[in-house]
Structures are given as structure tokens and as C-alpha cells.
Amino acid sequence: xxxxxxTVDGKAHAIEIDDPEMPLLYxxxxxxGFNNPRFGCxxxxxxxxxxxxxxxxxxxxxxxxxxVTDRTITTLAGLGTPQEPHPLQTAWIEEQVNQCGYxxxxxxxxxxxxxxxxPHPSEHEIREAFADLICRCGTHNAAVKAVRRASGQA
Amino acid sequence: xxxxxTTALSRRAFLSATGALVVxxxxxxxxxxxxxxxxxxxxxxTPDKLSSYISIDPDGTVIAYYGKIxxxxxLETAIxxxxxxxxxxxWERVRVVMGDSALTVNMxxxxxxxxxxxxxxxxxxxxxxxxxxxxxxxxxxxNRPAADLTVTxxxxxxxxxxxxxxxxxxxxxxxxxxxxxxxxIAWNGEAQQLSVKVQAPLKKPSEFKVIGKPMPRRDMPGxxxxxxxxxxxxxLPGMLHARMIRPTVAGAxxxxxxxxxxxxxxxxxxxxxKDFLAVVAEKEWNAVKASQALKVSWSQSKPNFPGxxxxxxxxxxxxxxxxxxxxxxxxxxxxxxxxxxxxxFKQAVRIIAGEYEYPTQSHASMGPACAVADVRDGGxxxxxSTQKPHDCANGIAELLELPREKVxxxxxxxxxxxxxxxQGDATAEAAVLSRHLGRPVRVQHMRxxxxxxxxxxxxxxxxxxxxxxxxxxxxxYENISKSFSMEDCNTREQHPGDTLAGMALGAPxxxxxxxxxxGNSYVFDNGRWGWEVIAPxxxxxxxxxxxxxxxxxxxxxMFGSESFIDEVAAATHTDPxxxxxxxxxxxxxxxxxxxxxxxxxxxxxxxxxxDQANADVAVGRGFAYRQLAGTYIALIAxxxxxxxxxxxxxxxxxxxxxxGVIVNPETIRHVIDRQLxxxxxxxxYEEVRFDENMVTSVDWLTYPVVKMEGVPRSIEIVLIxxxxxxxxxxxxxxxxxxxxxxxNAVFDATGVRLRRVPFTPRRVQAALSRA
Numbered sequence: 031x032x033x034x035x036x037t038v039d040g041k042a043h044a045i046e047i048d049d050p051e052m053p054l055l056y057x058x059x060x061x062x063g064f065n066n067p068r069f070g071c072x073x074x075x076x077x078x079x080x081x082x083x084x085x086x087x088x089x090x091x092x093x094x095x096x097x098v099t100d101r102t103i104t105t106l107a108g109l110g111t112p113q114e115p116h117p118l119q120t121a122w123i124e125e126q127v128n129q130c131g132y133x134x135x136x137x138x139x140x141x142x143x144x145x146x147x148x149p150h151p152s153e154h155e156i157r158e159a160f161a162d163l164i165c166r167c168g169t170h171n172a173a174v175k176a177v178r179r180a181s182g183q184a
Numbered sequence: 185x186x187x188x189x190t191t192a193l194s195r196r197a198f199l200s201a202t203g204a205l206v207v208x209x210x211x212x213x214x215x216x217x218x219x220x221x222x223x224x225x226x227x228x229x230t231p232d233k234l235s236s237y238i239s240i241d242p243d244g245t246v247i248a249y250y251g252k253i254x255x256x257x258x259l260e261t262a263i264x265x266x267x268x269x270x271x272x273x274x275w276e277r278v279r280v281v282m283g284d285s286a287l288t289v290n291m292x293x294x295x296x297x298x299x300x301x302x303x304x305x306x307x308x309x310x311x312x313x314x315x316x317x318x319x320x321x322x323x324x325x326x327n328r329p330a331a332d333l334t335v336t337x338x339x340x341x342x343x344x345x346x347x348x349x350x351x352x353x354x355x356x357x358x359x360x361x362x363x364x365x366x367x368x369i370a371w372n373g374e375a376q377q378l379s380v381k382v383q384a385p386l387k388k389p390s391e392f393k394v395i396g397k398p399m400p401r402r403d404m405p406g407x408x409x410x411x412x413x414x415x416x417x418x419x420l421p422g423m424l425h426a427r428m429i430r431p432t433v434a435g436a437x438x439x440x441x442x443x444x445x446x447x448x449x450x451x452x453x454x455x456x457x458k459d460f461l462a463v464v465a466e467k468e469w470n471a472v473k474a475s476q477a478l479k480v481s482w483s484q485s486k487p488n489f490p491g492x493x494x495x496x497x498x499x500x501x502x503x504x505x506x507x508x509x510x511x512x513x514x515x516x517x518x519x520x521x522x523x524x525x526x527x528x529f530k531q532a533v534r535i536i537a538g539e540y541e542y543p544t545q546s547h548a549s550m551g552p553a554c555a556v557a558d559v560r561d562g563g564x565x566x567x568x569s570t571q572k573p574h575d576c577a578n579g580i581a582e583l584l585e586l587p588r589e590k591v592x593x594x595x596x597x598x599x600x601x602x603x604x605x606x607q608g609d610a611t612a613e614a615a616v617l618s619r620h621l622g623r624p625v626r627v628q629h630m631r632x633x634x635x636x637x638x639x640x641x642x643x644x645x646x647x648x649x650x651x652x653x654x655x656x657x658x659x660x661y662e663n664i665s666k667s668f669s670m671e672d673c674n675t676r677e678q679h680p681g682d683t684l685a686g687m688a689l690g691a692p693x694x695x696x697x698x699x700x701x702x703g704n705s706y707v708f709d710n711g712r713w714g715w716e717v718i719a720p721x722x723x724x725x726x727x728x729x730x731x732x733x734x735x736x737x738x739x740x741x742m743f744g745s746e747s748f749i750d751e752v753a754a755a756t757h758t759d760p761x762x763x764x765x766x767x768x769x770x771x772x773x774x775x776x777x778x779x780x781x782x783x784x785x786x787x788x789x790x791x792x793x794x795d796q797a798n799a800d801v802a803v804g805r806g807f808a809y810r811q812l813a814g815t816y817i818a819l820i821a822x823x824x825x826x827x828x829x830x831x832x833x834x835x836x837x838x839x840x841x842x843x844g845v846i847v848n849p850e851t852i853r854h855v856i857d858r859q860l861x862x863x864x865x866x867x868x869y870e871e872v873r874f875d876e877n878m879v880t881s882v883d884w885l886t887y888p889v890v891k892m893e894g895v896p897r898s899i900e901i902v903l904i905x906x907x908x909x910x911x912x913x914x915x916x917x918x919x920x921x922x923x924x925x926x927x928n929a930v931f932d933a934t935g936v937r938l939r940r941v942p943f944t945p946r947r948v949q950a951a952l953s954r955a
Contacts (some may be wrong), residue, residue, distance in 0.1 A: 170863025
């Protein structure tokens, strides 16, 4: 057993793990009780488990927990709240993007990273940023519209 | 007014005994307590009681008990609109309880896009009936004839005296708040196709205040802020995490299990019952690790699957075990015969024939199936994302040999699965494990299980022929699908044989032959639409067992039927829309086609274009149509075919859509937009691959799906509102015509007919090079 501290959504959490290779996803969901991110593939192929690590969108299902102990982890719930929403969350609701919503961590966290570096991305840049995400309800175009709206382009 | 005084107002014992109803979005651990309160205070949950559908809280909130679920299409929001409209309270004051087998009656589960067509009508009618009875009660309370009264925002008052005199008004909350509407409801006696009859008339379209409004989806903020608890988020005290152990050769069963192989993993344990094999652990990651580490000796199995490349030969050659012309086939599956096809073909001067192949597909849910079960003290509660929670509860009761009333299936939001995916399997597995271990158990399928072990959409060979007379008119038409049954795996997990867990414990497969015909309203002098079903590839626990995928009678059948109509139009040098309209009689279709053509800017001419022979990128447009259960779709696809690479781009889809009265235009637009992207994935990418032993599509690399690059860039939806018609459903109908619309557009662009889905670049290249 090893003790680790994870800083998630602005709070420090102490956890005990017996496998340093355990993916961060399991630490967040199983040890700390976060409902987001979600398990989609465990292979880094879909994006459902995406969180920010120091502001960068990362797939937590293939990120060993021991590699992120000194880092700042942000989940979808920590990106913004109903009281203080991230502009992309507001736009997501205004565009009514989702169907089932299971994939949403990948899209919003990836989109938020894009906007942090590029506040007014072109449609092409948005599509490029989302190129490697999966959504099985088909919300792709709606997600692009939401990013355009959040960046004041729609 | 006190609640107990209200009862005295009614001579008909309209209300049952007092007892506050507790239904809230509570943490799962509190569900059981909430359920107990409800079950003790509420009249028995049967379809013949108004209390089974509608109740009113002490604060005037109307609770609508909707027996179906929302797979991501916004049903909760639309049902609230229907109920608010009919019962006359603000939309915000209607709360919808969905798909809990202990709180809602069985409405047949979510299926065939009938959430509004069937389920919505039940809710509208019962809400209208509640309003009618509440007005009657108010009449007694106010000492006025009911005919003189009306309702505004949940307050009954005189028509002549809208709001001014407090002595002449009474609210729903004052009348019945917190107690149950104990009035009889006439129903048809068929739970799976439940319909109800009431005295109250439904509102006329001219009276609609909430129906037709673009209300925002209620589930959206919870999803966007990560606060909505989904099925996979259920965590119970003492809960164990489980992973199933599947064979690498289909049909193999465990012969020996080396428990030592997982001894080093903390808390990991094997559960092996007959052919059912799983590992459990206190911590989820340890269950994952144990599932990867466990050493198992499997029995020899030779499933002799044909392999996906030889699948269509297998289907063509396999003996037919049931066909639509066999006696006793009725309803949707029945063969349609108009006139005499044999006579028609005898008279024909020209016969055209065509064949089309549709592959095996996986539900490929975004999230692999997940369920939690707590089986203790002679009862079972399961948390599930199945589309049919009542059937699920039936299946668990039979599997665990528990009385049905001791089993509760609580549906929760989950990943979009689009028909009978793996959720029912995960739920049964969790139930078996929980009973065995005496603790709550959460089963989470892994990605390879979601693709390799979910029940599959049926591969189909669809063949057509027509006979033309000398003028080029169709005088004989025949369309026959040959396929596996749509129910190698029943779409309702009602019996142990419907789930992998049940079959692993010895239940025989619940196979039954079933298929259908492509939805349309074509009228030919002599026409036949039929099907032939072949035997399943394995009789038990097959990873290729077939079942429904969203729009089951759409793409596999209509790729052939609507591509072939296009083939005939081209062979007779006729515009594809004009050609179809010659054989369609309803104004709805004619108006729909015109709306689609106008929006697209359709140029009336035959296909193909024949003016792009030297172009690297050939552009074309294709049309396809369907009618199903009163929903009419006209779909136009525009494609750009890259001759070198075989890549098909879809810059534009235009979908004219008539599904009767529009309840919520915004959610309908979104549902159509998203399903056309989803459908594009199926038509352009998706095909379950397998060899002689096993499915080899096990992740998103071996089962590719659409990503941003392949999404149709512009999806334009033309909604036709028909307020006089019932809502007929929009959840899946636009998918059916999609493969033919794309294929027909490729033909228009290149003169080459695509005969097999998916339209991968390799396959398109091959088709172009053959031309």
C-alpha cells in the first residue's frame, strides 16, 4: 500500500493504493467517488474518461495514478458549476448538444483546452481538436456549434 | 383546506388513503426506503387505476409515472409537456418518473421510437382524465356544475370568473395534494402494447400552450455539469466490483479455473457456477486486473463461423427455416401481397433484378454495459440502463426463482444503447453474482465485451425484382430479405434464455424466428414484400446472436429496397423522385417529397449524371424514402466521391420529416440530426468482423465508427407539422433510408451501384474499378 495525494477540482485527496500503475480513472471514480470522468474503453481510444491535468486534456483510463500526484487535476464537474459555469458548459446547454451524454467529458474537456489556447478557433480548428473523440449518439456537429457559440462566433 | 376534508367532498372515493408520496432524485441507498413509502401508501400498481399514471403532491407538483425510459432523446421533457398540456399546470410543475418497475406500469418498454406514439398517448389521456375528475371534484367543493369550470395553472375556477374571487376557486393541491387519484382506467389488457381509454377528450391543437414549444431538455444541465447520477455511478455500501470472464472461442465453457493465478490481487475472488465465470473484488481496478490475470482452461469448441467475408454466401446457401408466407404469421411480420406477383411477372416485357448486402453490426455503445444488483432477504433490486426495465425484472425473477413482486428494476440514465444491447446481460450477471455472494455487486463490461458480446444487428441479403410493361410501368414487384432471425436473442430479456447469464446457467436459448418488411406505402398492381429466416450460427451464448438495433427493419432491409427502386428509376430513365411518386398515393408523401426537393434545390432528371467521367471528385445526389408507423421521411444525400481513394464525403443531407403533431420541435430536430450522424457511422464504417472462432471486432480500431472527419457537414431538417395527426415517433425512422440515399448519390455521381454496406474506401474503390 502506498499513500498518494491527488489534487482534484481544487481539493487535495489522500488515497491509499496498492498498484501505482492503476489508471487515474479508477482513483477518481472508485476511490474518490467522482461520477465523471466515465469508463468508455480503457484503451485511450474514445475520450469518455478525459480530465485536465495542468490544463491539458488527458485520457485518465491510460494515465497511471502515480504519475499525476504533483499535478492539478480538473474534472468536468470542477470546470464549472451551474452557479459559475464554464462558457462551454453554457454553450452546451444553449445548443442542447447531448443525447445520452456519456461521452461528454471528452468533448467539453477537449474543447475547453482548445479555447484556453485559442479563444477564437476556426471551424476547421475545432473539428481538428475533436478529431479523435467518439460520440455514439452523433452529436459531433452540435459540439462544433457549441464551441463556436462559446467563442462568440455564433 | 386540510387534506382530510377533501376526501369527504368526493362521493366516489376518488382518493385513496392519505400518505405522502415520496419520489425524488435520491441517492440509490435511499431508494429502498422511498420505495417502501410509496408501495405502502399507493394503491396497487396496475394499469386499470389512474393513480398508476398521475399523482399530485401536496405542493401541487404533478407526478407523471412513465413506464418507458429515455435513451437520450429527451422523452422526459416531452412527456412533461404532454402532461402539462392536458392537466393544465405549468410545465415546470410536472415531474416525470421513468422506467422504475415498482413505480410505473409496464408500457412495453422503449422500442420502435414509440415513446410518444404509444407512451405519450397513455400519459396524455390519463392526464386529461385526471383534469376531468379534478374539475368534477372542484364542482362539488365549489358547489357549481363542472361544465361551468375550467383550469388555469392547476387552479380550478369558474369560466366566467377567472381569478378574482377566492371563494370560487380551488387548486389541485387543495383538492387532492399528497394523496392518490383512485379512479378506474379502461385499458386494453395487453401490457406490452398498453393503451388506455378515458372519458376526457384530448385538447385540440388550437388549444395547445405547451405542446409544440421548444422546451429545454431537463437532463441537459446534469449531464453538462457532471451532476446527473447515471447507472454506472450507483455505489452501495458493501458493494463488490465484478468482471465477467468470456471464452476466446465462441461456445467454449470453463473446464478448470486456476484460482492461484489471481491470489496476488487484493480481495480478488472467482465465482464459477456451471458455465458462468466471473471475478469480483472490493476495488474496481483489482477486479479488472483479476479478469486479465485469471488462468482458465476452456473446453474445445468449434463454432465454425463462416467468417465475415463469407457470411453472405452462408446466408444465401443456408436452408430457410421460416418464411413470411408460412401460415400463422400476422401483424408487422406478415408478408404483404398485393394482386398476383406471379401473374404480373408473366405479363412483364422486361424484368430487372438486384441484390444488396447489409453486414452484422454491433450496438457499440459509448459505455459498455453496467448494472448493479442487490439480492438479499428473498428479494432483488437491480439498477439498470436497459430499455425495458419491466421485462428485465421479469427475467431476473425467473432467473433467481423469486416471486415477481420481490424484484424491482430501477432504470437509470446510462449510455445510449439503441435497442437490445448488453445492458440486460450485465443486469442478469450482477443479479446472479449478488445472490451468490450475498452482497451488492456492480458488473461493468469492458470494451471488448461491448463489441464482441452484445447481441448483434442482423446481416441481411435483400433481393428485389420488378416486371415492367411496354410503357416502363411496374406491373410486378418483389422484395425478399434473407437473414438470421431478428430474435436469436429476444429483444425483451424476460426469460433466462434471453441473457448470457441465463444461458450459462443452463437455460436454452430463447430463439424464435422473426423478421419484417421494409416500411413504405408503395402501391404496385402486383407486389410482394416478404422474408426468409435461416438458423442461428450457434444455439447458445453466441457472440453473433442477432437482435434489434435501432431501426431494426430499416437499414438492413431498406438499403436493398430503396437502392433497388433507384435502380429501376435509372433503368427507365426517370427522375428518382418522380418515379417513386407514381406509386405513392398519399398527399403526405407528395407534400413531403416536394418539401425535400425544394429545400435541396433538386433538379428533375434521371441518374446518373454522366458528365463527370474525367473528374477526380464526382458529385452526386441521391434520394430515399420510408414510411413507418405513420412517420414519413424523404432523405436526400449529396456526396463527393474521390475516385482515387474511394473516400465518400457527405457534404449535405436534407431530411424532410413528418411525424404527425410536433411536441417539441427542438428535441425532434436534434434527434434527427444526431441519428443521421449515427446512421452515417453504420453505413460508412460499421461491420462486425469475425473469423471461424470468434468476433474479432473488439475495440474502436477493429470496429471503427464515424469520427469528426466523416460526419456529414450540413444536416438540414425540414419539419412538417401535422397538428391533427398523433405524434408517430422520430427516434429512429430517419436511419432506414440513409444507406440507400448515400448509395443512390454515389450512383448518380459515378454510375456505379454500391451493393454492400459499409461503403468503406476499399469497397468503393473496388466497385469503381469494376465499372
